Amino acid sequence: MKDRIAKTMKSILLFLILLGVVSGRRTQLLKGLPAISSVEENAGAGVSVYDFNVTVSPLSSEGVAILPTIVNSNPLTEAFDIESKGGLEYRVVTTGNPVLDYETMPKSFDLQIFVEDRAGRTDLNILTIQVTDKNEHPVFRGNMAIQTLTIYVLEGTPPERIYQVDAADPENAKLKYSLLPATVPFLITESGAIFSTKQFDYEKDPHCYFLNITVTDPDGLNSTKTVNINIININDERPYFTTKQRIYRIPEEQSLGTIVANITAKDPDDEDSPSRLFYSIQSSERYFSINPATGVLQMTGRIDRDALPLRLHPSISLRVRVEDSPSNGHTREMEITIIIEDINDNSPECNPSAFRKEVNENTTPGTFLVDLRNYCKDIDVDPSNNQFNFTGLSGFGSNNFALESTVSGRLVMTGTMDLENPANPRIEVYTLTVRVQDIAHPSYLNIIYIYIRIKPVNEFFPVFSNLPYVFNVSEITKVGSSIGRVHATDKDWPPTLITYSIVAGGGTRDYTNIFWISPTKGDVRILARLDYEATQKHIFTVQASDQEKSTTASVTVNVLEVNDEEPVCSPNFYSFQIPVSLAVGTNINGFRIECQDRDSDPRSFRYFINEGNENNHFTFSPSAGSNTSWLILASQFDYESGLDTSWIYSLRVYITDDNLLSVRDKTTHLIKTGVVTLSIRVIPNPTTAITTTPGFTVVTKRENLYSTSAWYVPFVITLGSLMLLGLLVFLGFLLVTCVRTRCPPAGRAHGTPLINIPEKKKPKKEVVVTMTKLNTVFDGEARDPVTGRMYEFNTRSGARRWKKSNEPLQPALAGQVTSSATENSGQGTDRAEAASKKQPSEKRRELTAAAKPAAKPSAGQSETPGQDGLRLQK
Structure with a gap:
């Protein structure tokens, strides 16, 4: 960083100097310059090269603003600098960096020196420095120039060159090499090559040599360096064991880590230093290990003298090897024997360690x-x-x-x-x-x-207790119920499990086994229903067994009679028709019920109608005390006033028995009930004879009920009704046409109506009329009790017509009609005469009355029977 700053300052100063020169203000301030001077090569730092002064005006007190500075050199170098000697005196000195070398560096340097005083006057002059040559000492190059050289020679190496000395003279003069001391087994040639003169043995010869190598130039200048030669030991000798013992004795079961032997050896290559030997066991061994560095033999596994193979061969042989290198070194081996001695280390063992023995209780x-x-x-x-x-x-x-x-x-x-x-x-x-x-x-x-x-020994037989076993069981006891228990004991100890079984008896013709006994508890249960009427007593044999010995006992089961049989009546279902005008007290169609009960007296039967007897028209006579009873009409039918509305009666008749032939236990007195179902259809009286009836029309009236919020319901109903009404009108027209042309009115043909139906005024209601044309099949016939004439009727719909043949029927019902029937027939004659006096319009209205359907009308509806006419439903 400092060098960069200095170069920058010099560049700026050079620029200012040039600027001053150009401006024409240059003044002679450097006294003694320009000049030429010289300096010897390789001069050290601080050698004075040239002195000069700086002159300023005596009248000026400004002094020097910029000290004399080398602003440039040619060729460029930093080997020179300017120092102050005090005042305005200065000198040029060497910096030592780089060292001036005559042989390698330029011979002359031109230094430009610049100075400026405080008045702004500047001066720039050149100092030429010439480098002069001098005679120098030879110098070593390479490793010998910077350090003491150490050379390593392997023992056993034959004589050969071991090193080449590199030296030079600055003046390129020829140099001479010499070696001291002369007694060492080495020599140096004129070219500076060092040779060994013998094959070294590390174990016999010195391990290190010091050589002084001197190089001299022709002028007698020389330089000397020391060379250290070390002989390197190589592994060329086999180690040998120093341990003499070969047989060792140790007891078995020694703890792990116990030292058995200390194997030692030496290596001639290491006589003056600690041996670097490595020990190992060559044989496959699991009991011992050897320390590879010290040769200590230790226990690594448990030794059991009593186990094979040591039980037969109690000695162990080891082959120990010593080696002077971890690998591929010189080795030597020896064999040692270790004898294992027996000790008392085992307790007696028994196999098995636990004995199990069975002994009979009667063992002597x-x-x-x-x-x-x-x-x-x-x-x-x-x-x-x-x-x-x-x-x-x-x-x-x-x-x-x-x-x-x-x-x-x-x-x-x-x-x-x-x-x-x-x-x-x-x-x-x-x-x-x-x-x-x-x-x-x-x-x-x-x-x-x-x-x-x-x-335990099974010495005793099981013995039943609480003999004899008699169980009284009601015949209505549920299947699976417990009826009693048998129990047996055994004197053997410990108490053995006694099992129970039925070995004989206990069956009937229908069931092989009707009793079951618990194998462990002796609890007796029934598997099938008991029947006193079939069998009054059961006897079976029970066996108690302790797996080896067994005992039997007899069990008696008395079946107690219970009223468990319900009356069985014939027939249990019957269907027939009766005329509406049947006289009260008449045995209906000669019908009677005959009942049988296996456990009840016939005089115990009672008869009553539980369902379907509307207005109590029917009854049975006698109602109790006999096994036979007749169905009697108890009251007259009344359809004209609306009291009766149903033409079909489904009677559910219950027959009960309320006493037993022989009642032993009043607490078990039960009542059983038989059921008979009767279907009775009431046939209206025919008043008009109809020879042919192609069909009849059913008109159904229904109340128009719908939710006012469902606006679409009346719309759809109205639309559909209009369309259906049009169709029905058309069909009605065709029917009327057909009737007028082919079928004369039945009432006019015979002159007497079947039934007089009084007109009743009924409240006006909004109705939807549905007309359905049906073909009628007349599959039954009956006699009109009023006129005595025969008429045909349909058993399903109730439609009727006068029979063409007026032959009288056989008097099948003559014996069944009581005096009330005679009175009714007289009343019927009066009604017939009244009917003949009616106006023709009334007769026509009677002809349109509809036949009664098989189904019972729904609530709120009434139906009016008539000849193959119309049936109106509200």
Whole structure:
């Protein structure tokens, strides 16, 4: 950084000087310049080259503004500088950087020196410096010029050149080389090459030589440098062992890290220095290791003298190698033998260590149980270490056992083990311990466990308790219910599990087994429904078993009678029709119910109608006390006043039995019910005979009910009704035409109407009329009780017409009609006469009455029966 600043200042000064010269203000201020001077080459720093003064006017007191400065040199160099000598005297000196070398640098330098006083006057002059030559000492070059040279020579190397000295004379004169002392086995040639004169042996010759190398020029000037030559030792000798012992004895089971031997060796190459030898074991070894640096042999694995292969061959051979280099060095090997000695380090072992023996409870005392000697051994090799004996028999109940001797180890039983004897402890398993112990020190021992299980002997049969077994069971007991329990005991100890089973009996014709017994609890359950009427008593055999011995017992099950049978009636369903004018008290169609009950007296039956008997038109006679009852009409039908509206009656008849043939237990008195279903259709009285009926039209009235918020409903209904009404009008026109041309009015043909239907004024309602033309099939016939004439009817729709043939029917109902029927027939004659006096318009209105449909009308609707006419529904 300073050099850059100085160069910058010089550049600025040179610029100012040139500026002053150009401006014409140059003044002679440097006294003694220009001038020529000289200096010797290689002059050091601070050598004076030339002195000069700076002159200023005596009248001026300004002094020097810019000191004399070398502003430029030719050729350019920094080898010179200007120093002040005091006042206005100055001198040019050498800087020593770079050193002026006559042979390599320019011979002459022109220095431009500039000065300026405070009045602004400047001066610039040139000082020429010539470099003069002088005779210099020779110089060493290369490594010898900057340091003491060290040369290394390997031992065993044959004589050869080991180094080339590099020296030069500044004046390029020829130089002479010499070597001291002369006694060393080295020489130097005229060209400066250093040679060895022998093959060195590191173990015999000096390890280091010091040589003084002198170089001299023709004028006698010389320079001297020292060369240090070191002989390098090479590995050319084999090491040798210094340890003489080859056999070592150690006891087994030494701890890891125990030192077995200290193997030592030496290397002739290292006689005067610590040996750098490396030790190793060449054989495959798991018990020992050797320190590679010190040769200490140590234990690295557990040695068991009693295990193979040492049990048979108790010696270990090792091949130890010493090497003077980690790899590819000189080696030597020796073999050592290590003998392993046996110690008493094992306790006697028994296999198994726990003995299990089963003994029957009736085993006699003195019985031999186990010989422990056959299962125990000591694996120590030395006989003095593997002898042992048996002692210390102990454990709860050990007084019942004994060892014959400490040597044999034979265990025998000395007591009795009967488990059923209260005097003996009921112990199933005896736990005994025996010590097996070394005779030799340190007397290792082991504990042997002997488990003697007293095996129970099944000596007794199971015995049933609480005999005999009689169970009274109601016949209505649910399937799966428990009806009783059997129990058996066994005197054997410990108590054995007794299992129960049914081995005989307990079945019927329909079921192989109707009883089940719990195998472990003896709980008896039923698998099928008991029936007193089929079997009143069951006897079966139960067996109790303890897996080896078994005992049987008889079980009696008495079935108790219960009213569990419901009446069975014939028929249980019946369907028929009756005329509307049937007389009260009439046995309807001669129908009767006959009932049977397996567990009830026929006099116990009661009959009542539970459902469908609207206005109580029907009843049974007798209503109780007989197994046969007839269906009777109890009250007259009344459709004209609107009391009756349904033409079909579905009667649900219940038949109950309220007593038993023989009641043993009043608490089990139950009532069973039979059910019979009757379907009765009431047939209206026909008043007009119709020879042919191609069909009839059904007009349905329905109230127009809809939500006012659903505006589209009336629109759609109205539109659809108009379209349907147009269609129905057209169909009605065709029907009227057909009737007028082909079918004369039935009322006029016979002169007497079937039924008089009084007109009733009904409230006016908004209705939607639907007309449906149906073809009628007449599949039944009946006699009009008023006129006595025959008419045909449809069993599904109720439509009817006079039968063409007026032959009277057989008097099938004559015996069923009571005196009330006669009265009704008289009333019917009066009604017929009244009907004949009606106006023709009334007769035509009667002809349009619709037939009754099979379905019951819905709530709020009424229907008017008539000849194949119209049926109006509100």
